[in-house]
Amino acid sequence: MAKFLSSGFWENVASIILRNKLLILILVIATTVFLGKQWTHMRFTYTEANLLPDDHEVNLEYNTFLDKFGEEGNLIVIGIKNDSLFTPQVLNAWNSLSEKIDQYAEVTLSISLKDLKLLDKQENPARFDLKSFIPDSVTTKKQASDYRKQLFNDLPFYENLIYNKETGTVRSAIYLDKSIVNTPARRDFIVNDLIPLISNFEATSGIKVRTSGMPYIRTLNSQNIIDEIGLFVGAALLVTSLIFFFFFRSYRATFISMITVIIGVMWAFGFLGLLRYEITVLTALIPPLIIVIGIPNCIFLINKYQHEYKMHGNKVKALQRVITKVGNATLMTNITTASGFATFILTESSLLKEFGVVASINIVGIFLLSLLIIPIIYSYMPPPKEKHLKHLGKNWIEGFVNWMERMVRNHRIAIYVVSIILLTASMIGINQIRISGSLIEDMPKKTAFFKDIKFFEEEFDGIMPLEILIDTKRKKGVLKLATLRRMDELSQVIEEQPELSKPVSIVNLVKYTKQAFYNGAPKYYQLPSSNERNFILPYTSSFSEQTNLMGAYVDSTGQYARITTFMKDIGTDKMERAEENLRAKIKTLFPEDRYEVTLTGKALVFQKGTNYLVNNLVISLSLAILLIAIFMAWMFRSFKMILVSLIPNLLPLLVTAGMMGFIGIPIKPSTILVFSIAFGISVDDTIHFLAKYRQELRASKWKIKKSVYASLRETGVSMFYTSIVLFFGFSVFMISSFGGTVALGGLVSATLLFAMLANLLLLPSLLLSLEHNIANKNTLKEPALQIITELNEEQEIENDPSKEDHTH
The missing domain is CATH 1.20.1640.10 (Multidrug efflux transporter AcrB transmembrane domain)
Structure with missing residues (x-):
């Protein structure tokens, strides 16, 4: 190393460089x-x-979740907050937009007003049939008004998933094919297909459409x-x-x-x-x-x-x-x-x-x-001209250098005092510094998609997914009434936290089956009792074959379930407190010898x-x-x-x-x-x-x-x-x-x-x-x-690697 940094070494380097310029x-x-x-x-x-090591515990838990339920960041939402939505012309155009989106191979499932399914109780044989919420085109204002009334008053299953009852906002959920979410195909679909469709709807209807969801934001x-x-x-x-x-x-x-x-x-x-x-x-x-x-x-x-x-x-x-x-x-x-x-x-x-x-x-x-x-x-190049060297003796540069020398020569105490003051003030400031784990904090605030993020935070309490994976440690353990009740109680705790949205899980679907069993009366949207469960089970057997909603929240063995909620863009401190509250409740509700519960999701990771x-x-x-x-x-x-x-x-x-x-x-x-x-x-x-x-x-x-x-x-x-x-x-x-x-x-x-x-x-x-x-x-x-070699000038000229004249 010493040889590498010696004067002789650098003389050789200079010689090699100046003798082999063209090469x-x-x-x-x-x-x-x-x-x-x-x-x-x-x-x-x-x-x-992904800032974590591949073998980090948080990453391993997230990968376990993905193995069970696949990519969770595949949801795009589009929403409207406009009273004219429930008029025949606009409602039909909105439904038409959903139909067009649903036709793309990149979309595996869309849930919009047109796609909403109602559970229809049938007696012979005992079953639930699925029927469309809006089966045909809307032709009259009364039809549109009736649909609005039915949606907001009779379908609690879709509350905060499709509509906000307080503000009247309605949205559609578009689930992308999980295999394309982390590929260029996602960008191609969003930029070349989805955005033009939405822009066309806005142009013809005159209504602003809000668009968000992690795939859209990331794109x-x-x-x-x-x-x-x-x-x-x-x-x-x-x-x-x-x-x-x-x-x-x-x-x-x-x-x-x-x-x-x-x-x-x-x-x-x-x-x-x-x-x-x-x-x-x-x-x-x-x-x-x-x-x-x-x-x-x-x-x-x-x-x-x-x-x-x-x-x-x-x-x-x-x-x-x-x-x-x-x-x-x-x-x-x-x-x-x-x-x-x-x-x-x-x-x-x-x-x-x-x-x-x-x-x-x-x-x-x-x-x-x-x-x-x-x-x-x-x-x-030719040697520098006088004008190229003028900057070396500029008066203002000379003045700056003279000022530095005066300060060092005559005012060292002042330099130390200022340094100590800066150090003290810095220590105070460092104590106020915070850490941000927000996914969207750095995003450009003036863009339309950032404003749409804030819109969905206000209307539906966030768009960043937080997942809870529940392992019941036995097959079909999820559908046990005791498990469902524990999940329901945890869901209520989640709903009470202002940073989190209303959760979605198999519990919502089970509550909806009870409501449907009692002919759609909203007051029966709740978990069934043990006796009611025995009466309802024959109706759900055919229903489970007709819908893939259950598969989205329960794995094929019935051992694993997920509860999905969404987070607002909150600070790291609030996120940690929310996580702490959830973990405390989970520990109380789910005994460790019978359940293994994991908090995960992109926001937490x-x-x-x-x-x-x-x-x-x-x-x-x-x-x-x-x-x-x-x-x-x-x-x-x-x-x-x-x-x-x-x-x-x-x-x-x-x-x-x-x-x-x-x-x-x-x-x-x-x-x-x-x-x-x-x-x-x-x-x-x-x-x-x-x-x-x-x-x-x-x-x-x-x-x-x-x-x-x-x-x-x-x-x-x-x-x-x-x-x-x-x-x-x-x-x-x-x-x-x-x-x-x-x-x-x-x-x-x-x-x-x-x-x-x-x-x-x-x-x-x-x-x-x-x-x-x-x-x-x-x-x-x-x-x-x-560091700096002391070369003898005569030796430099004697060893000059160039053949050029030295008399410049």
């Missing part, structure tokens, strides 16, 4: 073409992000994510290129940097396809992340090239020094950043592992691209996954901090340097977490990467500063103050450029329609400013204040790694 460019182009072809294997996930939300990936990668490139040009005033420097990061983004998509990973809520962040890492590389390399050329006017020597000096330090910064993301590979979550793999590979990839493309392209992700974030971030702390100690052969290097990097993270608490931004999958990104970037700045500081120490014969100020002046400009470009680059994400993307962009932008100031003010202040204890000749005399 390397061909290899870069060939690799880009190869990875570009892998784009065909990219696919977007058609399921919610439109995924489409928004797809649209915004391209939008924000393009916008980030545009903004960063404009800011980059403002600083460097060079079209070619801007163009070269943009080409480099664009190729890096292409590689990122290519690796996703090559590894056959799905684009998920986390991996979708990798392309803009590559811009985040790539732009600093370009800034440091180009700034160093122009700085070197301005000093001695030799283009080839400047390019060689870019590779030998900045290349080494840039490698270290990228390795530490990649290592931080690679810690996610150590988790047991496949989602986190995939993110860690792709992010770390591409961070190393963008380093290689920067190191290869920038020197090679500049070697083919997602909430548990978010908690798991937060715990893994703490572990991964701790591992990253430990790894980089060890690296710093090894690099400088001084564990004391850990204090100096980590304090300016941890403070911005704490300030960011405190901001999240004060502003009310929760910890969730979309904001959880803020800390990893911020830590990686701030550590990069620290390494660049300390590397330059070590170089200046040796050059000045261990004059610490002189070395600190010299390091501040040279690296300060690059850090400032980097932070400003990244600040505006991430700020672009704040125009997103997704709350999580807005929060990510805003928080990272703010954190980058804190990190820049911490590394330019707090870090040099600590070096100066602790110079006799930490930053002295004894502790820094012999580093394990030589």
